[in-house]
Amino acid sequence: MPDTLKTLFKRIQEGMEGLAGAVMGDRAERLLDDEIRAVDDALHGARGEHAAAKARRVANEQHQAALATRIGEAEAKVEAALRQGRTTQARTAADDAVRLQAERSQRMEEGQDLAAHERQFAHVVEQLEGRLRRLKHQLDILRASNSLQRAQATVARRQPGEAPYPEPAFASAARMKQRRSPTQGTGAASQRKSKNKKTEADPAQAVLDRARKRITSSARKR
Incomplete structure (x- = not known):
């Protein structure tokens, strides 16, 4: 086989390999893009859950504060009734204070669970944000690599002896x-x-x- 034809076939083969690499690169780019969208959706959902958990925890703490105020008022009524010798009223106010204290204790336990859930969602959000940053960085690198492969494939498909670039005017x-x-x-x-x-x-x-x-x-x- 003449050297010219060998060179031509070699360049065609190199061009096909470069084109195949570009096609695989395009597929990988699409897969990465799909994963980025999926992670972004998951991140959006996790942020919503984290915000909701925080709102529930804050509402619980506010309820605890309100119960603490009512407990103080009930205990003040107990003391006032005892000072006035009103045993029945003192007993009723004391029962209210015990009931409010039990409710507050239950709210405190719920608050601990809500705070734990909030921390968990915050950790999930942090992980998804890191994952999203890494995927976007990988996508940028892959796109740059695909552009380079396309340029190399274009050069490889040129005919033998064809100047890769126009001759400058000054030359x-x-x-x-x-x-x-x-x-x-x-x-x-x-x-x-x-x-x-x-x-x-x-x-x-x-x-x-x-x-x-x-x-x-x-x-x-x-």
Whole structure:
């Protein structure tokens, strides 16, 4: 097989391999893009759950504070009733205080669970945010790699001998100047040679030329 055809087949094969790599890169890019969307959706849901858990925890703490105020009021009623000798009223106020204290204890236990759930959702959000950042970084790198593979595949599919890039204008001008230079040099040399022959054939002209040079030199010294 001629070398030209071997080179052509080699470049075609390289181009096919580069194109296959680009296709696989496109598929990987789509998969990464799908995963990014899935993680982003999960992150959106986790943030909503975290916000809801925080709202429940805050509401629970506010309820605990309100119960603490009511417990204080009930105990104040107990003390006032005892001071006035109203045993029945003191007993009723004491029962209210016990009931409120039990409810507050239950709210405190629920608050601990709500705080734990809030921390869990916060951890999930943090993990998903980190995952999303890494996926986006991988996607940026993959897109840059795919662009490079496409460019390499395009270059590999060029015909043998085809210039990969247009010749710059200044390079073309310099090359043309080099081509013209020998001719121009030959013409100048021919003119000098012709002038020398003319001078040698006419001695009087040589004398006149030397005289003109002396006159010019003397005029410059003045």
